[in-house]
Amino acid sequence: MADSAHSATEAAHAAFDLLPVVVLLVAAVVAVPLFRRLGLGSVLGYLAAGLIVGPYGIGFFQDPQAIIHVAELGVVLFLFIIGLEMQPSRLWSMRGEIFGLGLVQVVLAIFALIWVGILLGYPVAASFVAGTGFVLTSTAIVMQMLTERGQIAQPKGRRMVSILLFEDLSIVPLLALVAFLAPGGAEATVADRLLGVGIGLAAIVALVLAGRYLLDPMFRLLARFGAREVMTAAALLVVLGAAELMLLGGLSMAMGAFLAGVLLSESTFRHQLEADIEPFRGLLLGLFFLGVGMALDLQVIAANWAIIAISVPAFMGLKMAVIYGVARLFRARHLEAVERSVLMAQGGEFAFVLYAAATQAGILLPEWNATLTAIVIISMVLTPLLVIGMDRMARAPAPSMDGVDGVEALEPGQDAVLVIGYGRVGQIASQPLLARGHRLSIIDNDTDMIRAAGEFGAKVFYGDGTRLDVLHAAGADRAALIVVAVDRREDASRIVELLKHEFPLVPVLARAFDRGHALELVSKGVDFQIRETFESALVLGRAAVLHLGASDAEADEVLEEIRARDRNRFALQQVEGIYGGRDLLLGNARQSAQGN
Template structure:
């Protein structure tokens, strides 16, 4: 089958060839939703799609490296978006994790991994380079997985990001070491290396100065006179310009983009920049994973299968052990240490740069380079699968109950189940009037936090009848269900009404349909959590529009009456019949069903 990429170049004289773009988009559109639907994640979907359309699949593409060179911009844009979320104050607060935790993990991992090559009989210099390359984790894969799992802003996610940032910084001295290890010490003298360091520092200084004094005024000027597309172009100019500047200074393009994002993180245009860059980031990052899948050379794997079969698990297991040990040394919980080890077990895209430089300097042969590249790619492909296995095989660690009392013979006049944001507010009027409350919750940390503010909350699951008895539900004058999970609320209401029919149950409803469900379960009163606050907002809006207080209150009373009647009709005949009845009955203008 002909190569569409090559055909595109030939077709440039006659017109633009859209076939390669269509193939790439079709592969992503088909594979990614399928893989996400079966629970394997988007990253593995992109990798599989790349393998399918690459040289060893359907053969649509024969030069995966050309795709990767363009797709690396996805990593660059990704780091820019991450930088926008990292204000300088937050980055400064992470300095200990970046340079402490990052240094410890990288140095110990390098020391452990170089023995893989030495054990297989390779020279010390080549073993050092191969092990060092595997230490550099894939920023693109780990960041994407953290984002998919919603852990970017969590403490454990920030610690992983700190290590990744240090690894990005480490590529510069590692490249210098590769040049030093070259046969004959390489062509670079000490003066040349010092000049390289000075150029890198100058590039960073120039970027910092530009970010501090030029970027915000530039965007302010463009916002005043420019069109929306000009703002988008300016955002891409900043990202790519910073990447080019860092690359010229011998640093990674991703690090330049990250610094540009950090410098703009406190700008008033931060959200606009993120919105402008996001579509390009997602598309190019997907293209990067497609390129990685295409670059998996099955011929090399078949020829050197024994070395690769030994090296992949050896590198990954050793790296995981080091990461786990470092995490435990730095007092991370066992579950976090294991999760970090699984997430960061693979090699990364910067290893390709390191191996290419080592090949150029004669430390690695082309065959060794090809083997190592295949090992890195296989490790990247295996990571999403390992994450899935980790999630399914690792038992969920129960939250610590240290310092938390369990329910036993409570006698409060009111039983409050759930002490989150809703329950805390609901309790205040009762406490202000001196009513005694028995409060139970299932979140140990929330219980400990409440105790610091003077609230006595007991650990107990309101879905269990024995817990309700121990919490005094049978003697209570009132039960308030303020949990945050819809199914839990419904289950508690149904159980309480069945077992304690003489005790009124007041329940929090999450949606209109949930409110109807609670009524069916016998709740004496239910309130949608956003209903009253929305009506207060409507009251304020009418007041500010000049309506008289009498008209405002009359209007709100009418809204409440129509809502109550609609709820009653929906209980009997369904939502569609209720809407028709209200409209035909001239109960006011048609309205929705919040």
């Protein structure tokens, strides 16, 4: 009896071993927050964790390539989510960047990087494959870093995404070129090549037709009759099915997922799909970086350290130079060109595919493949460090003063008003003053906004309101009234403190960020403050109760009760010295519930 129980336990353990999963989770949970705390980013944390638990660290895992193959689905899911944000019209508007900027960068980078291998004495075909593989940037690393930096939706981020999309497309002709360069590859018939191209195009057409006519009806049907988990399963089915279809057509899985996302970008289920996919995307992408860290073969590095020590800076340096030159050719600013060249300096995951195909075709020897793989992985590891160095060395550029005037002093008078900050609030607050004929002197420290305001006829002077000398130069002592409407709460507090200390007789009205900030401004002596969302939120609430059947008089009465209750709470919190935080929130909740 005991033996059979023991056998059953052993069989259960043999069937599924949880230890590797636990080790991966512990490595990620410990390393990533630590590296982010140190300012090194999550990508480097995953890579370091993978190296520690991999075959050349503690040794929990001996086959990192198996993990990488599974975790490549993280890149696939990432491209699907990017596709969801790219409506067909928006993608069409990017065609110039994809097939112009992307094509020029890829072609010039291939030409430049070929010479690394040739100068090191390798055959031309092997040098071509080595350089071409390094041209293909890591989509996973660049996308992750763009997301962490909040740049993926910005124009400069969009341009990098365009280049990455072209590189994904280029893997198909590059693999065909590898087959052509293989010994005996030139003997392949034209018909075979045309057949491959035709299969790829057929796969794209099939995916487009399915996306146009099948996907939205399918999700509508599932939303009506399916359970919540079935919708999640359907979302994964769409992504993985599209990836598999593209793979069968000789294209990349990432491209299939991206096209599926684009086709669903105008679907009513877009946001639900994104929410369903996001957790899987994050986990698998982290697993991919862990796998890359594990795959860093320290024995290969030790045996070929001289070649690697020359090749890594040569490949990265030449690629960065080409990227910078192409960026400037397409009229990117210097800082954007530098940032793009640093973020895209590494080789990518598609290099592994290209090198494996070249090794199978006889272009690369197995030891060359191992060395090149190590070079690509080291470049991936170095990229986050380069980005950190770039950020620390970068200095905020001096704002261009073209078309911008320095501060001018106000002429004294009862109608003289100084407005500090001309953003969303400052622009609106200025309108009643202008309508009443008051003389306004407006200062702001955003030169782009100043030039934009000038195009609409508004005269805004350049000046930093947190500096006392600027306030004197702007004529704060001569103003009948000062309006503080800057965006940053710290700046607003500093300006109010300076104004009430230096010009105590001048009334100061200020925009407050929230309730705690309003209490802080009052403590600094501001004559009037208003929370930036308070009145607009009350107007929204008034509209809501009107839609639900209240009369105008009833709605106004409710709003006046809320204002009165808010004034009472505000006065009480001034006495108690509560300027924000948990006690303030709980106090508001209690008083709201009690209705006083």
